[in-house]
Amino acid sequence: MTQKVRSLKVFGCGFPMPVHRIWTIRITRPQRRQLYRIRHRATPLEGVALLFGIYEDANTAVRVVRIDEMENVAQSKATFAIDPEEQFRIISEAENQGLVQVGIYHSHPAPPKPSGWDLEYMAYNPVVWIIDGVSIIARRMKAYQLIEGKLHSVRIQTV
């Protein structure tokens, strides 16, 4: 039995939802390349995408099925914003395919750690946040989930 889990809208007002602690987010190699292209196109601004998919392993893991690149309407190197109407349209389209929003992706020109702004919005969007950043020499993706004020690491599994 698949439980329908809705994520909160990034900039909308929230509504109560069951929040599952997610330990693993599964993405394919082509999806990793897709995220790389999104990052590359957006540079030097932050790139952003919504991740849709399904819950697995008794709601402790998510599998990404669809990635939608979004325009960073903030046009910023330090943060991102999504047009709420566009977001609503994409979410409805994915839901019609039987998918739910399982994550949010964005890139950083800095290490892949949530910024203060990220943490603020993660509190309202307890999906998996993939942050694509850079360490001293290389690109590095990390995933997190913030539940009740506690930041958890989520494993990114390439499948």
Ligand SMILES: [Zn+2]
């Ligand atoms: Zn960020």
